[in-house]
Amino acid sequence: MTDPKVDSILDEANRLFLNGKLREAISYYDKILDVNPNHISSLNNKGYALSKLRDFDGAMKCYDDALRIDPLDLSILVNKISSLRKKGILDEALSYCNKILEDNPNYKIALYHKERILFSMNNYLESIACCDLILDDYPHNGDVLYDKSCSLVMLSRIDEGLDCLQQAINQGVQYKIKAKKSKSFEKLANEKRFLQMVL
Numbered sequence: 253m254t255d256p257k258v259d260s261i262l263d264e265a266n267r268l269f270l271n272g273k274l275r276e277a278i279s280y281y282d283k284i285l286d287v288n289p290n291h292i293s294s295l296n297n298k299g300y301a302l303s304k305l306r307d308f309d310g311a312m313k314c315y316d317d318a319l320r321i322d323p324l325d326l327s328i329l330v331n332k333i334s335s336l337r338k339k340g341i342l343d344e345a346l347s348y349c350n351k352i353l354e355d356n357p358n359y360k361i362a363l364y365h366k367e368r369i370l371f372s373m374n375n376y377l378e379s380i381a382c383c384d385l386i387l388d389d390y391p392h393n394g395d396v397l398y399d400k401s402c403s404l405v406m407l408s409r410i411d412e413g414l415d416c417l418q419q420a421i422n423q424g425v426q427y428k429i430k431a432k433k434s435k436s437f438e439k440l441a442n443e444k445r446f447l448q449m450v451l
Contacts, residue, residue, distance in 0.1 A: 258284055258287070258288070258291070261280055261283055261284050262280075262281075262284060262293060262294065262297075264280055265277045265278075265280030265281050265284070265294070265297065266297065268280060269297065269300075269301055274301045274304055274305055275305070277297070277298075277301050278298055278301050278302065281294040281295075281297055281298035281301070282298070285298070289317075290321050292318050292321055292322060292325070292328075295314045295315070295317050295318035295321075295328075296314070296315070296318050296325075296327060296328050296331060298314050299311040299312070299313075299314030299315045299318070299328075299331055299332075299335075300331055302314065303331065303334065303335050303338070306338075308335040308336075308338055308339045309339075311331070311335045312332060312335050312336070315328050315331055315332040315335065316332075319332070326352065326356070326359065326361075326362075329348055329351075329352055330352075330361050330362065330365065332348060333345045333348045333349055333362070333365045333369075334365065336348070337365060337368065337369055337372070340372075342369050342372055342373055345365065345369050346366065346369045346370070346373070349362050349363075349365055349366040349369065350366075353366070358385075358389075360386050360389065360390070363382050363385055363386050364382075364386060364395075364396065366382050367379045367380075367382035367383050367386070367396070367399055367400075368399065370382065371399060371402065371403055371406075374406075376403040376404075376406045376407050377403075377407070379399070379400075379403045380400055380403045380404065380407075383396050383397075383399055383400035383403070384400070387400070392419075392423055393423075394420045394423030394424050394426075394427055395420075397416055397417075397419045397420035397423065397427075398416075398417065398420040398427045398430060398431070400416050401413045401414070401415075401416035401417035401419075401420060401431075402434065402436035402437075404416055405417075405436055405437060405439070405440065406436060410440070410443070414440075414443075414445055414446060414449065417431055417437075417446075417449060418449060421449060428449065428450050429450075431446075431449070431450050432450045437450075
C-alpha cells in the first residue's frame with residue numbers, strides 16, 4: 253500500500269535532488285525514514301545524494317540498510333559498487349560486479365563499473381574485454397571507447413589506442429579535453445598523431 257503523504261514527500265525530495273539541492277533532499281528522505289526506516293527508495297536515494305556529496309561512508313550505510321531489506325536490488329547494488337570504487341575499495345567492488353554478472357551477464361552498468369575497476373587495478377586486458385562486451389551492443393558509447401583507449405595505451409598498443417580515442421572524440425569533444433589531462437596519455441605528450449587529435 254502506498255501512502256500519498258509519503259509519496260508527496262518523496263516527490264519533493266526527488267525534485268530537490270534533481271535541482272542539485274542535495275542537503276535539502278536528504279532532509280526530506282530523512283522525514284520518510286523517521287516514519288519508515290525500511291523505505292527502500294528513500295534509503296537508496298539518500299545514499300545516492302550522500303555519495304554526490306562525497307560522503308561515501310554515509311552512502312554505503314544507506315545502501316547496506318536497503319540491501320538488508322532487498323539483497324538483490326540491482327540499482328542499490330550498483331550504487332554501492334560506485335561508492336566502493338570511489339573509495340578505492342576495489343576488491344569488494346569487483347566482487348559485487350561479478351556477483352551481479354553471474355546472474356545478469358549482459359547487465360551493462362555492472363560491466364561498465366567492472367571495466368573501470370579493472371583499469372584501476374592495472375588489469376588492462378580484462379578491462380578491454382569488458383569494454384568490448386559493452387561496445388558489441390553500444391559501439392558509439394564515448395565513455396567506453398575512451399576507457400578502452402586508455403587501457404590500450406597503458407599496454408603500449410598505441411595505434412589501436414589512438415584509433416579508439418579518435419572514435420571517442422567523434423562522439424564528443426569532451427574526450428579530447430579529457431585525454432589532454434589524463435595520466436594515461438602522458439607518454440604520448442610528444443606523439444604527433446595524439447597532439448593532432450587533442451589540440
